Amino acid sequence: MEKDILEQLRYPIGTYKIPQPITEKHLKDWIAILEHLPKRLEDMVTPLSDEQLETPYRPGGWTVRQLVHHIADSHHNSYIRFKWGLTENNPVIKAYFEKEWSKLFDAKSAPIQMSLDHLKAVHAKLVYLLKGLSKEDLNRTFIHPDSNEETTLEENVGRYAWHGSHHFAHIENLIKREEW
Known part of the structure; x- marks a missing residue:
C-alpha cells in the first residue's frame, strides 16, 4: 500500500495541532466533542458483528474492538492527568504503554x-469538571x-x-470502506 494512503488511514483528521491562541470557542467546541463522543461512538459500533469488531481499521492497525477499549483506557488516563494537574504543582504524569495495553486479554476479547x-462515565465526570474550570485552572500544567x-x-x-x-x-x- 502506498505511503500516502497508509498515512491517510493512520491520521484521517490529521495530527493534533495546538491553536495559538486557544480561544473560549475552541474550549467550548472541544468540550462539546468530549460530551458527545461516547454516544456517537456507541451508536456507530454497537450494530457491528463480532467479525466486524475483529477487523483492523488499517493494515497493521488495531481492530475496532481494540480501538474501543483503547479510547476508554486512554481517556480514563487523561481524566486522572487533569486531576493531577489541578491538585499538584506541575506534576510529572504517569505514562502508560498503550500498545502493550492493546495486546492484553481484555482489549482483544x-x-x-x-x-x-x-x-460514558469517564466523559460525564470529565465534562462536568471541565465546565467548572476557570482560565487560571486551565493554564495549570503537567x-x-x-x-x-x-x-x-x-x-x-x-x-x-x-x-x-x-x-x-x-x-x-x-465502516464506509467496507460498506457495513
Missing part, C-alpha cells in the same frame, strides 16, 4: 459494551515523561477532543 459504559514537555490543561482538552475524533474517524472510515 472483552465485550465493547464494558468500555462504552466506562467511557509534564509528560516521554517528551519532558509542559502541557497546559487547556491544551489537553484539545488533545483529547482530537484523540477521540481521530479514533472515531478510524472506525467510521473503515
Whole structure:
C-alpha cells in the first residue's frame, strides 16, 4: 500500500495541532466533542458483528474492538492527568504503554459494551469538571515523561477532543470502506 494512503488511514483528521491562541470557542467546541463522543461512538459500533469488531481499521492497525477499549483506557488516563494537574504543582504524569495495553486479554476479547459504559462515565465526570474550570485552572500544567514537555490543561482538552475524533474517524472510515 502506498505511503500516502497508509498515512491517510493512520491520521484521517490529521495530527493534533495546538491553536495559538486557544480561544473560549475552541474550549467550548472541544468540550462539546468530549460530551458527545461516547454516544456517537456507541451508536456507530454497537450494530457491528463480532467479525466486524475483529477487523483492523488499517493494515497493521488495531481492530475496532481494540480501538474501543483503547479510547476508554486512554481517556480514563487523561481524566486522572487533569486531576493531577489541578491538585499538584506541575506534576510529572504517569505514562502508560498503550500498545502493550492493546495486546492484553481484555482489549482483544472483552465485550465493547464494558468500555462504552466506562467511557460514558469517564466523559460525564470529565465534562462536568471541565465546565467548572476557570482560565487560571486551565493554564495549570503537567509534564509528560516521554517528551519532558509542559502541557497546559487547556491544551489537553484539545488533545483529547482530537484523540477521540481521530479514533472515531478510524472506525467510521473503515465502516464506509467496507460498506457495513
